[in-house]
Amino acid sequence: MAEGMIHNKTDFLATISTKLGREQSKQVTRPDWKHRPQLEILKKTSSEELAAVFTKNSIEKTTNVIQTDSAQLGEVLLETFRKYEGGRIVATKDGRFSDYGLDVVLADSGAHVWNSELGEENIEIAKQAAIGVFFSDVSLAESGTVVQFNDKDIARSVSLLPLAYVAIVPKSTIVPRMTQVSQTIHKSISEGKELSTCINFISGPSNSADIEMNIVIGVHGPIEAVHIVVADR
Amino acid sequence: MAMKIGSKPFFGRVDEALQDEFMRKAMSSAQDRLRGKKMLATVEDELVGDWEEWRSAGEEIRRHTLDNLDFYLDQLSENFSKRGGHVYFAATAEDATRYIQEVAKQKNAKKVTKAKSMVTEEIGLNEALEEVGCEVYETDLAEYILQIDDHDRPSHIVVPSLHKNKEQIRDTFRDKANYTGTEEPKQLAAFARSQLRETFMQADIGVTGCNFAVAESGTISLVTNEGNANMVTTFPETQISIMGMERLVPTWEELDVMTNLLSRSAVGQKITTYVTNLTPQLEEDSVDAPKEFHLVILDAGRSKALGTEFQSALHCIRCAACVNVCPVYRHIGGHAYGSIYQGPIGAVLSPILGGYEEYGELPFASSLCAACSEACPVKIPLHEQLIRHREIYVKEKAKTSEKLAMKTFGIGASSPSLFRLAVKGMPAMMKPFVKDDSISGGPGPIKLWTAVRDFPAPANSNFRKWFDNHKRGGGTDG
Numbered sequence: 001m002a003e004g005m006i007h008n009k010t011d012f013l014a015t016i017s018t019k020l021g022r023e024q025s026k027q028v029t030r031p032d033w034k035h036r037p038q039l040e041i042l043k044k045t046s047s048e049e050l051a052a053v054f055t056k057n058s059i060e061k062t063t064n065v066i067q068t069d070s071a072q073l074g075e076v077l078l079e080t081f082r083k084y085e086g087g088r089i090v091a092t093k094d095g096r097f098s099d100y101g102l103d104v105v106l107a108d109s110g111a112h113v114w115n116s117e118l119g120e121e122n123i124e125i126a127k128q129a130a131i132g133v134f135f136s137d138v139s140l141a142e143s144g145t146v147v148q149f150n151d152k153d154i155a156r157s158v159s160l161l162p163l164a165y166v167a168i169v170p171k172s173t174i175v176p177r178m179t180q181v182s183q184t185i186h187k188s189i190s191e192g193k194e195l196s197t198c199i200n201f202i203s204g205p206s207n208s209a210d211i212e213m214n215i216v217i218g219v220h221g222p223i224e225a226v227h228i229v230v231a232d233r
Numbered sequence: 234m235a236m237k238i239g240s241k242p243f244f245g246r247v248d249e250a251l252q253d254e255f256m257r258k259a260m261s262s263a264q265d266r267l268r269g270k271k272m273l274a275t276v277e278d279e280l281v282g283d284w285e286e287w288r289s290a291g292e293e294i295r296r297h298t299l300d301n302l303d304f305y306l307d308q309l310s311e312n313f314s315k316r317g318g319h320v321y322f323a324a325t326a327e328d329a330t331r332y333i334q335e336v337a338k339q340k341n342a343k344k345v346t347k348a349k350s351m352v353t354e355e356i357g358l359n360e361a362l363e364e365v366g367c368e369v370y371e372t373d374l375a376e377y378i379l380q381i382d383d384h385d386r387p388s389h390i391v392v393p394s395l396h397k398n399k400e401q402i403r404d405t406f407r408d409k410a411n412y413t414g415t416e417e418p419k420q421l422a423a424f425a426r427s428q429l430r431e432t433f434m435q436a437d438i439g440v441t442g443c444n445f446a447v448a449e450s451g452t453i454s455l456v457t458n459e460g461n462a463n464m465v466t467t468f469p470e471t472q473i474s475i476m477g478m479e480r481l482v483p484t485w486e487e488l489d490v491m492t493n494l495l496s497r498s499a500v501g502q503k504i505t506t507y508v509t510n511l512t513p514q515l516e517e518d519s520v521d522a523p524k525e526f527h528l529v530i531l532d533a534g535r536s537k538a539l540g541t542e543f544q545s546a547l548h549c550i551r552c553a554a555c556v557n558v559c560p561v562y563r564h565i566g567g568h569a570y571g572s573i574y575q576g577p578i579g580a581v582l583s584p585i586l587g588g589y590e591e592y593g594e595l596p597f598a599s600s601l602c603a604a605c606s607e608a609c610p611v612k613i614p615l616h617e618q619l620i621r622h623r624e625i626y627v628k629e630k631a632k633t634s635e636k637l638a639m640k641t642f643g644i645g646a647s648s649p650s651l652f653r654l655a656v657k658g659m660p661a662m663m664k665p666f667v668k669d670d671s672i673s674g675g676p677g678p679i680k681l682w683t684a685v686r687d688f689p690a691p692a693n694s695n696f697r698k699w700f701d702n703h704k705r706g707g708g709t710d711g
Binding site: 002003004005006007008009011012013015016017019020021024025026027028030031033034035036037038040041042057061116118119120122123127140142143145150151152155156157160177178179181182183185186189194195196197198199200201202203204205206207208209210211212213214216218219220221222 | 262289290294307311314320321322375378398418423449450452459464466488489500506507508509515519520521522532537539540
């Protein structure tokens with residue numbers, strides 16, 4: 001992969017340094033922030049309590065929440081699919097489907113599993129799909145949010161194009177809030193690890209209040225959302 | 234069209250707005266709802282803790298970032314380009330649009346989809362892209378409404394179509410896009426969805442603004458609700474994001490704090506439905522991600538605030554919390570400001586970006602009640618900056634027209650006979666305008682004042698007459 005071009009940087013930054021009345025800074029150390037209220041939220045909260053907060057906040061964001069365990073997950077997923085009356089299903093390519101024994105459920109439901117080798121065909125299928133199903137990589141209790149680290153297999157389209165998204169939320173992925181994900185990402189960057197091209201925080205169906213401040217659910221993204229919270233095995 | 238809205242003078246725009254009953258009702262209702270939602274998500278949300286601590290955290294982060302802006306912009310651009318993205322530093326709006334036009338021409342682009350972005354309004358990007366043969370599609374619901382209504386202009390930073398009611402939107406959709414449904418918001422939104430669905434897929438270029446860029450990773454973060462920003466950044470081969478040069482944070486840890494401040498202050502949400510964090514694609518192996526990613530970093534007057542008492546105006550995160558509490562905005566609405574940046578922050582930023590000649594009167598559109606400064610999630614002292622703008626503006630004006638007026642007054646005041654004549658003649662001159670001891674609809678210098686409130690009629694007597702009479706031993710009422 002070739003590096004990109006940078007245009008006009010020297011003059012641009014020189015203008016800023018001059019206005020700030022000094023030479024250009026070559027090294028800056030982030031201060032130890034005096035104010036860090038984010039660290040206090042849901043501090044020392046148990047996994048069970050976090051799951052309860054996640055559920056409450058998902059519902060607040062007009063998301064349907066189903067609680068289950070790994071033994072029942074296959075049946076719960078099938079039941080969820082049935083509610084959409086045979087509409088097409090698209091799933092990310094994710095080893096966790098197999099780990100949870102869901103390969104069979106996907107196959108029996110005729111789900112299309114994302115395959116980047118098929119190119120645009122994947123997108124055409126996702127456009128027609130009733131359901132996009134994926135695993136949440138991290139889940140935020142404070143806001144009922146699921147997080148995807150997208151790549152060629154964990155495709156962006158799966159949570160975006162179908163009429164509904166279904167996110168499987170292993171209880172162990174639930175953290176208090178965005179703070180914990182941000183700290184993890186910051187640490188991994190410091191260690192020189194590469195970042196996913198898209199880190200997507202999703203909290204329920206798309207919506208808008210642009211017309212007379214009335215909330216309309218379902219604008220350009222999904223119209224419905226389901227979070228299936230799974231107790232850890 | 235860029236930053237400026239309309240061509241009428243400021244007071245003409247205010248007069249027009251004050252006559253618009255619907256707009257005024259829409260503004261007050263929207264302000265109440267937005268402010269109510271914000272309160273629920275901030276000071277009234279027990280889970281969030283002490284909101285003042287959050288504001289202090291925001292202020293601390295923004296101050297440090299702006300104090301070291303050159304360093305963090307350097308870091309951002311290096312990290313973005315290491316991943317294969319292209320960075321263009323644009324000193325002016327023209328530089329930015331010229332670069333984007335070049336990219337569009339190179340890509341032979343015909344269709345461009347756009348997510349909501351005030352900075353693209355500021356640089357007049359749509360017109361620039363149309364000049365090189367592109368069809369530009371606004372995809373945010375509010376921006377879509379404005380675009381099909383003959384390119385109407387935004388009246389609010391967060392909800393640009395706030396000045397339109399659902400019946401007006403229905404009629405616009407019917408007249409301009411063959412809509413046959415009702416004025417129900419759900420139907421109107423569904424219509425926009427159906428109209429734009431294929432366009433998203435066909436676009437050659439997707440354009441976004443940038444809520445925050447993250448220096449440590451070369452990431453662009455978008456804070457949205459409708460899903461259109463995700464569509465715009467998922468399907469076109471090329472993505473172009475444009476950011477004001479101040480819109481960045483050092484690391485993901487600060488992104489966390491700023492996202493929380495923005496979501497809660499702007500729309501009263503714990504987090505918006507989508508927070509989409511995009512970094513150029515390393516391997517170019519995803520089917521649904523752009524192959525080429527350009528980042529345009531814009532100065533366009535912002536650097537004029539650096540190192541001055543207005544530097545903290547650049548801390549703004551465009552949440553519009555100040556707009557939603559401003560009593561003046563409530564009455565005159567967004568368009569009266571004549572700038573795409575409205576309300577208190579607009580009155581502070583517009584003169585910095587566009588100069589006093591064009592926007593120098595805006596700082597007077599404030600009661601200086603300081604509600605804006607209290608609402609600001611990053612503690613910008615907005616009302617103090619409005620006062621400072623006024624001082625500068627008056628000083629500038631005094632050099633020209635007011636100097637002439639003061640000179641005229643000086644001549645009158647230095648000649649006792651001229652002064653006596655003026656004082657004596659005032660009641661007679663004002664007589665045609667006096668009713669019940671007050672003046673409404675007065676002339677000349679009191680015209681603007683009396684357009685909105687009464688002015689006391691000049692007394693038939695005056696201090697000199699009273700004093701002479703008093704010396705002669707007359708009554709106290711002269």
